[in-house]
Amino acid sequence: MTDRYESLARRRMHPKLRVLANSDARVNAAKAEIQGCLKVTSTLAAQAPSLGAAVAPGQISKGKTAVKDLNTADRRENVEVNVFVRSTEPVRLGPHDRAQGRLAAMRLGLEEIENLAGDANIVIIEPAETLKPPRPLKGSATTSTPTARVVANERKKHGDGVGVIIGVIDVEGFDWAHPDFLDQAGKSRFVSIWDQGAKDGTRPAGFDYGRVITSADMAQAVTEAKQVHVSPHDLEPQSQMVVGSHGTHVASIAAGNSGVCSKADIAAVLISLPAEDLERRTSFYDSTRLLDAVIYLLDLAAGRPISINISLGTNGHAHDGSSALDRWLDVLLAEPGRSICIAAGNAGQERPEAPDDLGYMLGRIHAGSRIAAQGLDHELEWEVVGDRIKDASENEMELWYEPQDRFAISIRPPDGQWIGPIAPGEFLENFQLADRTMLSIYNELHHPANGANYIAVYLTPFMGDVVVGVKAGTWLVKLHGLVVRDGRFHAWIERDDPVDIGDGAHFWPSFFSARSNVDASSVSALACGQRIVSVANLHEARRSAHITSSQGPTRDGRPKPDIVAPGTDIVAANGFGDPAEPWIPMTGTSMVSPYVAGVIGLMLAVEKTLTAAQILGILKATAQPLPGGTFEWVNDCGFGVIMPEACLREAGHVTARLDAKDRFKGRLS
Template identity: 50%
Template sequence: MAGPLDRLTKLDSRLRCVANGATEVNAIRAEQNGAVRLKRRTRQAMASSLAIPVDGKSLKSLGRTLRAVKRGKSQTSLPTDVEVSVFVLFNQIDAPTPAIISRRNGRVGVATATLAELEKLNDNPAIQLIELGETLKLPTPSVADAIPLAPPSNRHAYLNQGMLSVAGGTSVSLDTVGENVLVGIIDVGGIDFAHPDFLDDAGTSRVIAIWDQGGDAFAPPDLTVSEGKAGKLTGYGSEIRSTDIAFAMAQAKASKLSPHDLAPQSVRERGSHATHVASIAAGRSGLCKRAKIAGVMIALSERDYDRGRNFYDTTRIVDGLAYLFELARREKCDAVSINISLGTNGGAHDGSEFVSRWIDTSLFEPGRAICVAAGNSGQDQPQFDGDLGFWSGRVHASATIPAASLRRDLEWTVVGNGLEDISENQVNIWFGAEDEFLIELFAPNGERIGPVAPGEQIENQMLADRTMVSIYNRLSDPKNGDNCISVFLSPFMGRPVIGITAGSWKVRLTGKIIRSGAFNAWIERDDPGQGNASGQWRLPSFFGNTTYVDNSTLSSLACGPRVTGVTNYDEAREALAASSSQGPTRDGRPKPEIAAPGTDIVAASGFDPTALWVAMSGTSMASPYVAGVSALMLSLNPKLTAAQISGIIRRTSQPLPGANYAWSNDAGFGVIDAQACLAEAVRIGLPTKDLTKKGTA
């Protein structure tokens, strides 16, 4: 008997994998997939069965928690207690918007739906595609052990010299630059709004709002959204407003309580990533030190048991952007500069992803800029004995199959604890619409799966070692028209849970119809950790020595045409950090655009009474530097567009020592020249000099 999935043809491959699983299976999946969660009642009912103590000695004690849908057994209906966060693509821009769509921008909408509700969306003739949001990954900066001194007050003296000289003899004062701008931070870990780096001369916090997407201490935001067709930012999270912050700080002084106990956030991590990033962009020690600051805290925690309760995927970034743009209007700010130091490896890496299209549409309006960290997936070799950082750098492969019937093998290494891996692993292979490939998969024990031809799929096939395999060979993706093969390896979530066999898996591509033959493959990175039920390890998989290609490793979010992608420049070494992700995009565009200081950056350390400052390194630190410069540029000239800001940054960049002005895949167009950027921002706003000779016919 056919199951409900047989007719759900509009679901993307990742969403089909989720819909294929029973509630118990998705309970574990939700701990690693930011676009999947269980309804509250179901989660509470299952909590006791999930919290099973484990001795950690036997691999066969993995969890003893969940069952799996066995091969050949179809569900008669999709669960109503599993929710997913999805993007929806409409056939036409004026197609009616179903009530379940929470926000819409042109042909793209976002929705939270139960698996059962997907059937109704699939049956809607106005809908072309339903795609699961991409899971956001924890940022991976390097944190120095030593507690540093406060950053020197003259760190950015070249910007705080009082007057900015501009071509043509015009000067503007820098004393108040930034007061008319909102700096938005979409990040994780909480913002320490009471940190001295965020206080003005009167002791008032310049943090005017925090949308804690996983919180419940205050009411959710209630802002009418002017962009798109769907109404308000309501329904989830906790908005801490400036009045709440002021009250908490005043009461804390009187009662000697922590202001963060009076205006709590759901996550308050010591050395908070978001606090550090905000400090670089807009702290007193940072770039735009007079700007208003607002944070959107994605509900992504280092604690696995927190993850299944909330969504932390790219649809949440869309909501965060809408919130910050509306907040800027509410606060009557002239412009807004936003930093996103989060990322994902998923997608086509060509700017066609729904979140990138949404961002690009929003950046057509003047007075807006968005900077995105390129990512820390640049290291492809160990730097010292025991260094495993290269795993995260071997996430990309590319090659060309020159003719039909010829083949290419990709070595895909699954790690786990050395014997098995309890996380799901995924590879996406993108290639042009003019080509067709067959795909086969070989397990470490030699077991063969496939071949799978174009237009075919294998779903939830159990191997001899109980690894669950799904393969989708899909033609003509609606977002870009290209073809994509997706391979998923999932642990057997039975009694006990049995991980994916560690070792070398082989992906074999064979040309069927070849005109170009070029392809690119990416591994979707999963955060390392231990299963909370089993104590067994999950670690990122990676491409082997003969397969990985050391380029095009930058985050999908940094591939958007109008965002500014930023890589990490080590000022002390006058070189690019080895960990910085590289371009170009899959369609050959020059990304990242710019390098900025991002190594050993001293900035605010959040929620730590023993240390006010911390030094971190990574593209997460470089990106807010550029966001701060962008905020200053917008303060001087609020009519600038994102395209103009990016153009100024590229045009004024300085080459690294020994390099020229040509774009390179690691440094972009060079190192940012902040002073030159500000001068150009003002110059663009000046009237055009008329050289027409007077009195000529």
């Protein structure tokens, strides 16, 4: 392989996999701390350099090499990656793998990935996307009981969700013993919790990790806890039990006794998002785990109607519903009696509302424009702040543009020289800059999923004997119009949450400057699927979308989010908190999505044969615009505010048919 040309097999690997394949074992172990699809052995994880101890550029001698000699055995044997594989023929599956048609989710070593990429039947191998914790705005615990989210009209038909399952895929634990989930006999309405982060216990059928807590386990824990005067959670602990837990709050909104679907059964999956560095390096926390969660809940439902809520997401891929996970979910949602609601995301804020408001760092994740003609350029400003000296996390940008165009790309570091242009079909891999930042650029043509062209850019800390952070400042990204027939492009920065790493230092997200940011198309990539319900956050007091709520449309111009509902200062169960303060308010699309999922649960109680497509149609048909608005779709509020009563009436009419000929008797010859 030369610097310019790659083998056909390597071209079947996503750029991120190519970077991993060209990194030594200790580098990949450090990356596993921030990349959920990577997992290494405990021994290797302990040997890797600490990202939290990163130094600023210029603090060490510039004479050191970028990486040590590649330890091929370590790299091959001690590093595993969760990937999605698209192929023209079925691939041979291992014990950890699963498939849907010609799409497979697989756990492979790096050598296995490279060998598989050499198979002529492989279309592309892509890494799973890293899952990030939701970031709602949390208030203080309170004694103020929430207003019951009862939908009174059509109650005889929907029975508050009797017979329906509400599925919740979330984080931070589920306080199934909270009073909001206990029936009149004191039994929890949770029928199952799959704790994916649990190390020991009964595995769910078909999966080789985590532990299932059954309704019988919960009932026994309640009985025994009374006898020994402890919490039931002491006897049935979960891998995460955070006070004010996100998962508990979400479940309470959708199906608690104070929730929308207050008579439904509740089934939950606790996604593992480890807090400790070493545990992150030795665990998977990626989108294949989300897929497993959906499959588990659908299998658990066993034909019963089920409404699933997901308040997690990423910015990766093309935001057009073509990602492997989006397509897999669309296939699963083709069967009747199933629905998935996904929070649109909290990446809508473009400016601070107060001097110390840093919410815009999470909001400026999208840029886009149009290069008008061949020979013209367009510059983007990419702000890397780190802890304002260096950034110890990996920064990732994806640019997507139309297949009939050809763009080259150049990068200029802060106070540096232009690097490029990198033309279509060219790449620059693990290129060490003077300040030790590792730069990788891949200019790819015709992605197999959607035919669009895309450019991937990675700014990675140097990970040798010592970690050297990415230089903070404004990085310039210049697109050169080589062939322009359309000229439109979109760019997204993968979400990189602020993390306290001690000693006053943080990982801070990178973001677009105010000049480059485009306040649209920030909806989570996962919320762009064809059949899923994408939900935005309404600030009722302001009669507008909340400032943090992500916006549409999708890259291919489809109307997402679909619907908006109240998600500001929503009071629900305070998981694992002080029993004297059982409630807590939160704000975010995470609070809206379960409300809509609960309404859909009631719709399925009225008509269990509804398809996901029909449910979407009903939501759109019955939504009402905000005052002064029209029925046209808008990028922050979708088709309008959800109208639960109207949704239920419409659901009851879907299968009704009335012969009209009686109205014409006597008029026909």
